[in-house]
Amino acid sequence: MEEKANYEAAVKLPVAMIDFATGFADWFIILPTIIALMGAALLIMLRFNRSIQPILTIIFILTIIIIEINLLLRILALGPQSMTMGKWLPPFGISFTVDIFGISFALASALTALIVTIYAQADLAKREVKYGFHSLLLLLLAGVSGAFMTGDMFNLYVWFEVMLIASFGLIIMGGRKIQLDGAIKYGFLNFLATSFFLIALGLIYGLFGTLNMADISLKAANAPFGPLASIGALLLLAFGMKAAAFPVNAWLPASYHTPHPAVSALFGGLLTKVGTYALLRSLLLVMPTARDFLEPLIAALAVITLILAPLGAIAQTNLRRAIGFLLIGGIGSVLVGLAVPNLRGVAGASIYIFHSILTISALYLVAGLIEKIMGTEDVRKMGGLYSASSWLSILFLVLVFAVAGLPPFLGFWPKLLLIEASLERGEILLIIALLTNSLLTAIAGSRLWAHIFWRAGPEGANSEQPNEKLQPLKTKDKWLCSAPTTILILLIVYFGINPNTIFGLGRVAALDLLNSDRYVEATGLAKPDLVTMPQLGEEGEK
């Protein structure tokens, strides 16, 4: 005891260790990621036991959903929550810091993953189950939850890579030629994007001597401008590539239509949204000065993405490729929120990400059902589905309206907020782009609807004759595919008619993104006025 006192008097180290046990409630912050990771490992061990795989997957995802709802309520009541691993205090230990912005997307992703798991059961080949479809799905969910909840930049990179390797496995599952083709393009460009992120990380560490997001946000205020701007530009490139914003979007329409529709839905809902999440998190909360510098560029990218993407959708004849372009259009809306960072703009972008996770997944799932009935992916060969399944036509039309942002569906509210935000800042060009995007998306979507459902038969001389090639859905498909998809769409309709909940969440999320005080306080780091830039070599000394 005396020795310890002497030691402390001799060196006067700042407190760096946590000397109490982590509270029970704090474990909830990492449990979603851990359950998904461990679940994936367990399912690999049980890979020869095919029947137990879907049951266990659904149990794991349900547990994750319950934990995340609990966490969401706790964050609403107490503000952002943080847990640091390895007994080291932040910024030395790796922190998981969760605020409303992160947890609401994690919850939406888990919900989508649950629906997709059930949906995939209808026509998953035995081989694919044995080769680990369910483990890869859980691994992807682990990567996504980890990315949404981590409070450390390098840890974010690791979760990106976890997501990437799981998605590689999922995209080639089945091994058709078209999938190999898509996977090559998807693989190279996404790997390159994470490498760009890694360059930015190297520079961040060189500049700040820390990788903890809260710590960087404290130090970024008085950092030299030049390096900060280049870090911001690199992050914009890396995350923009991940999110498939113009002009680095070419990999998405080349690959997302190639795997199983359930996998497309999972990718479309989850992966690009993690890119947009990381963009907002790093440029709004962590390095707002870099964002201010990049604002004209972000606004220009938003406008071009918003207008070009739905034009691409109109020109497509492959159903799921067209949906891929609609998805890219949504990324433009999120960029608008980043370009006008007032309360409404950021809230609008947050709600748009939430909306896009649910809506784009549902759209891909419905596309899968359409392809199942039609036996083709080519819109030109489709037609006459309205008489075969009027229910499906309603679902598709609701989703088209939601994506285009027509009231009263979910897509309308974030677009309204974004337009109000642009009005506040007087950004007329952004408003025009948002409205043009809605119009073009509505045109692209309703053309698809007209071609698939409304006309009697496929293109050509027989387009007025009834389509005889339709294969009605089996009972199994109705229960495993149509029912979960309908539930997801009912959720979208519910949130559209009753948007108070998501408005509340979006407001809190935006407040915490724009003012990092509560986020930093959750990690227990010092207040801004006490922080100075680190000296050379100081980091190792601590």
Add this chain to the structure above:
Amino acid sequence: MEIALAILIGMFFAVSIYLLLSRAIIRMLLGISIFGNAVNLLIFTAGRLTKETPPIVPMGEEILLEPFANPLPQALILTAIVIGFALFTFLLVLGYRAYQELDADDTDTMRIAEPERAPRPPLTY
């Protein structure tokens, strides 16, 4: 020393980007691999270069004595190497499978997912 390494990193990036601009999968793979090495060197340099002194507290001392090497960039690089190697291996096998299945090593001739002469969109409605 930093300047020499910065020039080396720049050369690595130049070579890798040149290779990545190629249409041949093998060259792109080589480019990706060199790109990863350039990034790792960059992290290493950004972590400050010091005389080779391992960061170990000497006998009889309480804290590290200057100068000492910063161990954190090396830990980061180690993680990045492991992850990069795993993904590179996957891409290598994927490239080989694509070569077997599609009989193409040239991305210009890989046009199954995106047909070369895309059909015109339906003109009705």
